[in-house]
Amino acid sequence: MGLLFEALDTRCAENKVLIKTTRYDAGPRARAMRYTVDEAVAHIEQSRRILEWEKKVLVRFRNEGLNNIPSANHFFYDRSLTLDPAYEGKFGQYNIPSKYLSNEPFLVMEYIEGEILEDAMKRPEFRARLDENLMGLARELLTIFIRMHREKDFGPNTGYFIYQDLKPANILVSHHDYFTLIDFGGVTLRLGGKTTDPTAGCITPGYAAPEAEGREAYIDSRFDLYTLGATLWHAVTQKDPRDLGEFPRLDPGQLKGIRPETARVIVRALSSNPDARYPSAAEMRKDVIAALRAARG
Numbered sequence: 001m002g003l004l005f006e007a008l009d010t011r012c013a014e015n016k017v018l019i020k021t022t023r024y025d026a027g028p029r030a031r032a033m034r035y036t037v038d039e040a041v042a043h044i045e046q047s048r049r050i051l052e053w054e055k056k057v058l059v060r061f062r063n064e065g066l067n068n069i070p071s072a073n074h075f076f077y078d079r080s081l082t083l084d085p086a087y088e089g090k091f092g093q094y095n096i097p098s099k100y101l102s103n104e105p106f107l108v109m110e111y112i113e114g115e116i117l118e119d120a121m122k123r124p125e126f127r128a129r130l131d132e133n134l135m136g137l138a139r140e141l142l143t144i145f146i147r148m149h150r151e152k153d154f155g156p157n158t159g160y161f162i163y164q165d166l167k168p169a170n171i172l173v174s175h176h177d178y179f180t181l182i183d184f185g186g187v188t189l190r191l192g193g194k195t196t197d198p199t200a201g202c203i204t205p206g207y208a209a210p211e212a213e214g215r216e217a218y219i220d221s222r223f224d225l226y227t228l229g230a231t232l233w234h235a236v237t238q239k240d241p242r243d244l245g246e247f248p249r250l251d252p253g254q255l256k257g258i259r260p261e262t263a264r265v266i267v268r269a270l271s272s273n274p275d276a277r278y279p280s281a282a283e284m285r286k287d288v289i290a291a292l293r294a295a296r297g
Helices: 037-063 130-148 222-237 260-269 281-296
Strands: 002-009 015-022 072-078 086-089 092-095 104-110 152-154 157-162 171-174 178-181 188-191
Touching (some): 015 037, 037 072, 037 092, 037 104, 130 260, 130 281, 222 281, 260 281
Antiparallel strands (some): 002 015, 152 157, 157 188
């Protein structure tokens, strides 16, 4: 949902940072811009709300003491790098209002060295300690989920956050196999029994739990536990769930070469019935810690 630029912060010893901005379909035949100016503007505003929401979520959880997530250093508005001044719509060419061309949001985040899990999990040295690495990863992610899933007051209602879009591409592996959860653009707030805009339904087919099919807005915290199971299944089998269909059954029989304790954690997290999964991130974390101890001997 965005573009990332590597940059130097000239205000702070030229430290490396990442600048995230909204990605739009580019060129005169852009898919989201093929209709009318009103529809194009609605798409622009929705996309920008997601980036502004990501900034709020990052700041909130950093202030609550979560460390395995990026730090939001700055947020500003400037000229758009991704919008064209004019597009060809279904009624001919139209112009994007100038205020949208000059008021693009940019999110500045700390630069974290490392590689995404999607690449790291293929390395022989990572696979040589696969049980330990995956259960260590699960422990850190579940610590984050425990905090995100905690009920909080939002005016007259209570609710909690769901990460919603976990997959190997959203996990950064740094030196000494330190894990960082990145890309909070898909985080949603569950309030009043359903998830809320602007990110309701921001899921990735293949990793998404089956209860989301046709009911994306009604997922609960156990959805994150399934996506964690799907991520671990991908790491073990090296088969991409996205290649298996929108809501595939991820075969537990393909979990080869790992300890029984690790396999049991993944299999339970992948239960198609949410009631058969772990009831909470905290409960899953208990079994993950036991599996991690077993892996370490």
